[in-house]
Amino acid sequence: MITDVEIPEPLAPLPGATVNTNQGLLQWISSVDHKQIGIMYLLMTLFYLLVGGLLALLMRVQLMVPTNTFLAPDSYNQLFTMHGTTMIFFVLTPAILGLAVYMVPLQIGANEMAFPRLNAFSFWISFFGGFLLYFSFLAGGAPDAGWFSYAPLNQTQYSASPGIDYYCIGLLLSGIGTVGTAANLVVTIITLRTPSMHYRYLPVFVWMVLIDAFLILAAFPSLNAALVMLLVDRQLDGHFFNTDAGGSALLWQHLFWLFGHPEVYIVVLPPFGVLSEVFQVYSRKPIFGYPFVVGSGIAISLLAFGVWVHHMFATGMGNTVNSFFAVSSMLIGIPTGVKVFNWLGTMYGGSIRFTTGMLFATAFLVEFTIGGLSGISFAIVPIDWQLTDTYYVVAHLHYVFLGGSLFGLFAGFFYWVPKISGRLYSETLGKWFFWLFVIGFNLTFFVQHILGIIGMPRRVYTYPNLAGYSSLNLISSLGAFLMGVSMLLFLYLLYDTLKRGKRAGDNPWDGYTFEWLASSPPQLKNFTLLPPVYSFRPLHDLNHPKIGDYQKPDEEKYGTKDVD
């Protein structure tokens, strides 16, 4: 007879875990508990989301009317650079790490990450990396060469203020933290799964995090190396990227995009995993085609390293190079399309609950598809030449990063907030937030497609009063303010949930995975006993033994059975 499995917890208490809670902040600072670190990651994300959003609002104020003088050109350069850098490195990346650090041990039936202290180290070094980056405002000027900091603009003769140096060190520190957490997640998932949780029964979110962690381990070293090289160039008169002295400006682009393109998938794969959980639970159906959802995740991550040159179509590498990468870039649309159909298939015929989380997931399908389609148009080289460095790019990347990653993260936030806080959020407030945010988002960025096509370049601090420019920019700015208002509503929702939210039970959504077996919020020791795992919905099997997946053959569990 198979019995429940006892989950080991070290006999000696972990450092920090036994600190008395009335020590307040110290208890958090000294914590090595994966749940507390996960929450701190998410709070840091929220903080930088507000800061980065504020920078964006300042930019939109400047662009609201033509020939505006609200911001000087050099401050505008600093703002868009800091906005992009913050959102990529200090919002999206730590957000996915935070969710992963919180949820992965719970979903695989472990009580802690494999290396709890490395976990804390990784968080704090990322945290202080962000501080260092922002300190540049006080130290003589923030970085001003764009979030990808192209050579030769990143060299001292073009950017004399120390901003780029802070960019190098800040990103290097947070990059080290990211690599540390990724290694930690890989080891955790490989070694700490509850014994009967075969790889085939891993929740899709854990699969995506596992793939993602490998992607981080493969991609971030390229960025970290490039940052060190840039620092050598700037501080020690190195000549890596300095064309005057025989260096190569293109080398920076290669190194940066060798990291940068996989980074796009690094911040989108875990949201894909989140959405897979959200779609199946709120549709009351197992995910449609589990092997294809996981397999296409692997395909995306493997292809990610073979397409980065498409960011450089306009650098004059020749038609031969461009044609090859145009084809490979289009290929990556296939696994992404497979996933979209998997999610649609999950919703099809399901008994759907349109909670705020599910609304975000559904909106994701629309927005991310728009972003994907504009992305494919960039794979066509002549279109890329026409539209590169215009607002079309801005529209595309925001549809992918916001409409893709952030919507997925919001879906995950609303799905998991009852578990993390132990309280239910107000659906009314949630729906207000959702509609304001989605309308604001589309107002802001949809018109930017048109702006790009009629020729407005990105990264200019102002524009002349040309036909169409003024009205479209005004709409875009108003949309941005709507998003800003909706974020205030989000903060209120968060406050309302924590203060007045109704107690959530352990399993308010009738979830499928082990995090819903732990108490809400989980105690220091997540689990004492776990049931054996026979499918990728172990908790569903436990709670609904009559209709559980455990009695079905594999092909029915996975939805891969041929239908005659």
Next chain:
Amino acid sequence: MTLLLYYWSFDLVSAGLLLTLSLLYGSISGWRWQSGWRLYVAGLFLLTLVQFSPLHRLGMNCSMSAHMISHMLLLLVIAPLLVLGLPRQRVGRAGILMNRMSAFFQCAPWLGWLIGLGTMWFWHIPAVYAASVAHAGAGIVPICTLAGPSTDWRVNLVHLAHPISLMLGGICFVWPVLGPQPERRIFPLTGVLYLFTACVGCSLLGMLITFAPAGSFHAYAVDQSYYAMLSMLPAGWQLDPSVDQQMAGLLMWVPGCLVYLTGALWLFMTWLTSELEVDKVAPVHLR
């Protein structure tokens, strides 16, 4: 003007190689067709094309990218097809040898990786590369000769070793992943990493060739090509040496890598959808 399509060649060593491979199949299988023989025959057919078709001449005499296509076919297509097509029931001494090979690569799969990648890199060292293609000056036409485009036997030896080593390297490379004894293959998820790291190794070489200064690999004596192949090319093919070199590098970098990735994905999907032993255990739930 003769069309490129008519430039078929023939040499005895390649014919001997094909014959050996066919006889090998016969002796292992006990002279019976076994399931999967179509894959083996497809491998032999492709090998025939690589050695005898106009692709061979093109690669030997004027185009690095044609040469690269034959490399990739040998290492990444023909070798896996031959290994996958090996008979399930093996008899005789060759069969035992094959089982020993499986046991060996079960212990040291990294060696297969190293041999595969090593062969690929070795043949792209510029000097080695130059030795493996045809040179001007020799006047013989290698039809019905022993082998090779030159009168110098050493050059011919390199020319012979080149396709055979690539094919053998490819066979060693895929053996741990696709070998004929499924129970001795490496764990599929390790296989995904095995193929991915190989893809990275291959991409690096591809990048090196793509971005190397034009002419680094240009060993062809274009102006005195004794087949005058360049004049045979359709007018639209702008086979400028630098474009040719770039294309060769890119072929290895992008489509070459796709072959590895397809393999990795295939491994993963077949593993994920295969039946699990534990499913047969009756579950007991406690609450």
